[in-house]
Amino acid sequence: xxxxxxxxxxxxxxxxxxxxxxxxxxxxxxxxxxxxxxxxxxxxxxxxxxxxxxxxxxxxxxxxxxxxxxxxxxxxxxxxxxxxxxxxxxxxxxxxxxxxxxxxxxxxxxxxxxxxxxxxxxxxxxxxxxxxxxxxxxxxxxxxxxxxxxxxxxxxxxxxxxxxxxxxxxxxxxxxxxxxxxxxxxxxxxxxxxxxxxxxxxxxxxxxxxxxxxxxxxxxxxxxxxxxxxxxxxxxxxxxxxxxxxxxxxxxxxxxxxxxxxxxxxxxxxxxxxxxxxxxxxxx
Ligand SMILES: C[S@@+](CC[C@H](N)C(=O)[O-])C[C@H]1O[C@@H](n2cnc3c(N)ncnc32)[C@H](O)[C@@H]1O
Numbered sequence: 001x002x003x004x005x006x007x008x009x010x011x012x013x014x015x016x017x018x019x020x021x022x023x024x025x026x027x028x029x030x031x032x033x034x035x036x037x038x039x040x041x042x043x044x045x046x047x048x049x050x051x052x053x054x055x056x057x058x059x060x061x062x063x064x065x066x067x068x069x070x071x072x073x074x075x076x077x078x079x080x081x082x083x084x085x086x087x088x089x090x091x092x093x094x095x096x097x098x099x100x101x102x103x104x105x106x107x108x109x110x111x112x113x114x115x116x117x118x119x120x121x122x123x124x125x126x127x128x129x130x131x132x133x134x135x136x137x138x139x140x141x142x143x144x145x146x147x148x149x150x151x152x153x154x155x156x157x158x159x160x161x162x163x164x165x166x167x168x169x170x171x172x173x174x175x176x177x178x179x180x181x182x183x184x185x186x187x188x189x190x191x192x193x194x195x196x197x198x199x200x201x202x203x204x205x206x207x208x209x210x211x212x213x214x215x216x217x218x219x220x221x222x223x224x225x226x227x228x229x230x231x232x233x234x235x236x237x238x239x240x241x242x243x244x245x246x247x248x249x250x251x252x253x254x255x256x257x258x259x260x261x262x263x264x265x266x267x268x269x270x271x272x273x274x275x276x277x278x279x280x281x282x283x284x
Contacts, residue, residue, distance in 0.1 A: 002127035002128050003105075003127060004078060004105055004126065004127050004182075006127075007078055007182065008078045011082060012081055012082075015230075015237075015238050016079055017081060018229045018234065019230065020082065021229075022230065023058075025223065026056075026058075026226060026230075027056075028215070029159075029214040029215065029216050029223065029226070029269075030058070030120065030121075031058075031215075032214060032271075033120050033121070033214075033273065034058070034059050034062045034120060036210060036212060036273070037059065037063075037120060037149055038062070038063075038066060040147045040275055040277055041118055041147040043067050043071070044066075044071075044115075045067055045070055045071055046067065046070035046071050047067045047071045047116055048067075048072050048074075048111065048113070048114050048115050048141075049063050049067055049071065049072070049114060049115065049118065050073075050074050050075075050076070050111070050112075050114040050116070050117045050118070050139070051063060051075040051118055051119065051120075052104045052119040052122050052123050052136065053077055053078070053104065053119055053121070053122015053125065054082075054099070054122065055079075055082050055121075056082060056085050056086050056089065057075060057085070057086030057087075057090065057099075058120075059118065059119075060086065060090075060097060061089070061091070061094070063118060064095040065095070071095045071096075072095050072097070072098070072111065073095055073096070073097050074098050074099075074100060074114070075100070076100045076101070076104055076107075077101065077122070078101070078102070078104075080101055083099055083101050086099055104123075104126070104132060104135070104136060105131060106135060107135075108139070112139035113140055113144070114144060115140075115141050115144050115145070116145050116146075116147070117144065117145070117146045121149060121150065121151070123148050123150065124182065124183065124184060124185070124186035124187040125182045127182055129182075129193075129196045129200075130199045130200050132200075133146075133196060133197055133200030133201075133202065134200040136200075137200055137280050140280040141280070142280060142281070142282060142283045143279060143281065144280045145277065145279055146202060146277065146278045146279070147275070147276070147277045148187070148193075148277075149274075150187035150188075150193070150273065150274045150275075150276070151184055151188060151271075151272075152188055152190070152209045152272035152274045153185070153188040154185065154188075154232075156272050158257070158261070158270065158271075159231070159271055160185070160231055160232055162227065162253075162257045163232060163233035164231075166228065166233065166249075166250040166251075166253030167228070167232065167237065167242075167246075167250050168236065169253065170246050170249045171237070171239075171240040171242055172236070172240055174232065174236055174239060180192060183235075184231055187276075188274065190207035190208065190209060190274045190276070191207065193274065194206070194276070197276065201282060202278035202279065203278065203279055204281070205277075205278040206276065206278070207274060207275070208276075209275075210272075210275050211270065212271050212273055213268045213270055215266060215267065215268050215269075216267045217265075218262065218266040218267050220259060220262055221251070221255055223258060223267050223269075224251050224254035224258050225251050227258070228250045228251040228254050229247065233250055
């Protein structure tokens with residue numbers, strides 16, 4: 001089985017730590033994703049929840065407020081600095097919340113078994129996804145639910161397409177890699193992921209592309225700075241050792257395109273997301 005050390009390194013590097021620097025912007029923009037995760041997974045008071053790849057912990061905190069009274073939540077991440085940050089943000093005002101440094105592909109997670117396992121953009125990075133979801137499933141209660149949010153393909157997803165175009169124009173392209181390789185777009189092929197979840201032993205597996213809007217009160221330059229510093233632009237900047245001036249140029253490009261999404265209530269960027277749900281019906 002391949003390990004996930006490269007992901008642990010990436011998410012602990014300067015590129016990964018931008019998720020802390022832009023935390024406020026990201027959590028505003030991605031709150032629509034949390035809403036969809038809540039709608040798909042229907043967390044109940046008293047349930048025990050696992051958040052995979054919690055990052056800075058916004059989704060953990062959202063779910064913690066949906067399982068009171070009596071519920072608890074475990075949040076795991078492979079990046080020590082992101083996990084430490086999530087832990088420092090925990091307000092302790094809602095459900096009991098525990099944070100663990102873990103590779104969800106291989107590790108036994110304290111707090112198992114779980115009624116519900118969720119992830120906002122944290123489950124597309126496994127080197128061996130069938131093993132990973134097999135390991136996760138074994139830590140779920142019989143009849144437990146799994147709900148994942150991931151990105152659909154770049155085309156039609158301006159959040160990815162625009163900064164990628166800007167960074168490619170400024171610096172160059174990323175190598176033509178396997179479109180399903182571990183990474184932010186690793187789950188863009190919903191049928192393939194449905195197959196992975198079935199191979200990992202899940203049943204009632206559904207994969208669907210949904211339309212959402214990433215919204216932010218603005219101004220547009222904050223949102224553009226965010227999109228220019230994470231995702232594909234970040235990976236291109238890392239590959240070409242991009243400078244602060246390169247980031248400024250990419251951000252200028254993104255601002256010019258994101259203006260199209262500006263309205264009275266701020267910025268509304270249409271997004272295609274792949275959502276997955278599945279059950280652990282293994283009653284053994
Ligand atoms: C795109 S970020 C999403 C963070 C957070 N869920 C959010 O939406 O803000 C992906 C997260 O998955 C974590 N991650 C990647 N591979 C992992 C693994 N094998 N086990 C646990 N966490 C992992 C990364 O460290 C990172 O924090």
